Amino acid sequence: MRLVTMSALAIGLAGLVPTPVTAQTYPSRTVTVIVPFPAGGSVDGVARILVQKLNETVGQHFIVENRAGGASGTVGANAVAKAAPDGYTLMVSASVHVINPFLYKTVPYDVVNDFTPVSLIADGPLIVSTTPSVPANNLKDLFALVRKDPQKYTFGTTSVGSASHLAIELLKSDAGLDTLVVAYKGTAPALTDLMSGQIHLLADPMLSSLPLAQAGKIKALGQTSLKRAAAAPEIPTVEESGVKGFHFVSWYGLWGPKNLPADISSKLQADVAKVLALPDVKQRLNTLGFDPIGVGGEQFATYIRDEMVKYEKIIRDAKIKVE
DSSP states (O other): OHHHHHHHHHHHHHTTSOOOOOTTTOOSSOEEEEESSOTTSHHHHHHHHHHHHHHHHTOTTEEEEEOOOSSTTHHHHHHHHTSOSSSSEEEEEETHHHHHHHHSSOOSSOTTTTEEEEEEEEEEEEEEEEOTTSSOSSHHHHHHHHHHOGGGOEEEESSTTSHHHHHHHHHHHHHTOOOEEEEOSSHHHHHHHHHHTSSSEEEEEHHHHHHHHHTTSSEEEEESSSSOOTTOTTSOBTTTTTOTTOOOEEEEEEEEETTOOHHHHHHHHHHHHHHHTSHHHHHHHHHTTOEEEEEOHHHHHHHHHHHHHHHHHHHHHHTOOOO
16 A cells, blocks of 8 residues: 555656656747846837747747846846746847956856857847038048047946947947047937937947938948948948948847757757748848848857957947946
């Protein structure tokens, strides 16, 4: 009788042991894709395009959760770092995720070791623009004006340590300029001051800058990628404007917590790659100024390491600090 009882108990306990998550059964419930920034921004836009198409192709399991707060997305990222590595909590974020450790004394996680890189989703250039009243129609002429009277010109950035900030500092360095950079608390005030002539140069994503440039409210002088974006083929690259080899893009990726099972990560990457290859997805991302990529974990991890080397040098050379 005791043997029967113990066997029954063992069977009952076995039922309480979680069944391992496998690619064959994943996803079988809701997958929360955390965006560590408010709704409406470029990261949120990329995430929602991706999630919508994953729901259409994989099944209605994916939702976006905006979890803003903390320093440049650290609250949302920390939630992902502490989540169970089962594929049901993921994160879409931007390059700022791996910039943060170089800006802040502490972040509550290790951006490399506490996350599993799943896929590099997309990247896109920033638009380098000036105010319409500046008598220069290309970067070469603007730089000549700045060199003649550096005290007369002020550059801007949407926030300290952002892609906007790093791009402007790299541009200053490569062009040999010594100019004040004013850090704003957001894109809107920076663009407002650019339009009014309070600042004279700004690097900003196409999502917010291109409509203003097309309306003549700012003057687009260059884009920071090595090739012209499909959304703005009329705007030359910074390299075409005389700064040889200049390349700086804003990029977006998909991460899971550390120790995400390899088969789950591979399935996610394959599903993301299929979605990004769809013509309508490519068109929607191109309209926002982004090019879909979709490479997998190992390539994404290598890309992250290379980008972090670049970011660390820019921040160190420009002595960027977050107060």
